Amino acid sequence: MVATITLSNSILLRTPTTSPTSLVSPRLSAFSFSSRLSLLNSGSQSVFTHLKNKTKNDSSSSHFSVYCSSSEAAKQSTEETPIELRYEAFPTVMDINQIREILPHRFPFLLVDRVIEYNPGVSAVAIKNVTINDNFFPGHFPERPIMPGVLMVEAMAQVGGLVMLQPEVGGSRENFFFAGIDKVRFRKPVIAGDTLVMRMTLTKLQKRFGIAKMEGKAYVGGEVVCEGEFLMAMGCVVRMEREVVHNGEQSLILMK
DSSP states (O other), X not given: OEEEEEXXXXXXXXXXXXXXXXXXXXTOSEEOOOEEEEEEHHHHHHHHHHHHHXXXXXXXXXXXXXXXXXXXXXXXXXXXXXXHHHSOOOOOSBOHHHHHHHOOOOTTSOOOOEEEEEETTXXXXXXXXXXXXXXXXXXXXXXXXXXXXXXXXXXXXXXXHHHHSSTTTTOOTTSEEEEEEEEEEEOSOOBTTOEEEEEEEEEEEETTTTEEEEEEEEEETTEEEEEEEEEEEESOOSEEEEEEEETTEEEEEEEO
8 A cells, every 4th residue: 555645835844943853944934835755655654753853842823634545546547547648668879860970770670769878988768669560571581570589689789889989988989890799689579669678888808809799688668588698899800710718718810
């Protein structure tokens, strides 16, 4: 059960300005406010007692009321709101035009629609709206349209590109490559109508070799559908000659 404590806008609370437990700023001796606090039932009693003690010896007229509502009442209140107004849209940190200025990909291989969070040189979160109009669905599969796993990986790599192709990292769209992937797992199928939310985080940058490692996860409805470790290469790469072990860690030596 949820306890809702409503303080009406006619309440006037006077508290000592030096009191460390004052409900108001130390610079204020009185205030009028309207506030609604939703608390778990276990914590409502302590708040009730606190407010009671605050107003018990107050000479001014004050009142407060406590309303308890069950989860059914909360559910009914939610259902009264039209479904199109219940959910907020994802924020926009980079729109498609800004993405096109960074990534060299174009139709039909640009698989990022919007960036919703970006930490320069560290991480990015972006979305891909999967629709039945995507050109891979007629063949994968005609009777059961599922987004190919390799394209989920490609979309995540493009989000990684948005992190790497920035001044903070030193990448360039002319010489940036998706070099490898490891520990990939596909947890659930992604179908038409899903919104793929992808997070890519830079975990290691070896500027000497032009190598970056990233961790990626993709979600649909808050559940992981794909994850893996990504290897990105920067520089005028002609070929990758061999892998070497340096300090117990496998690395790529790039020949320029």
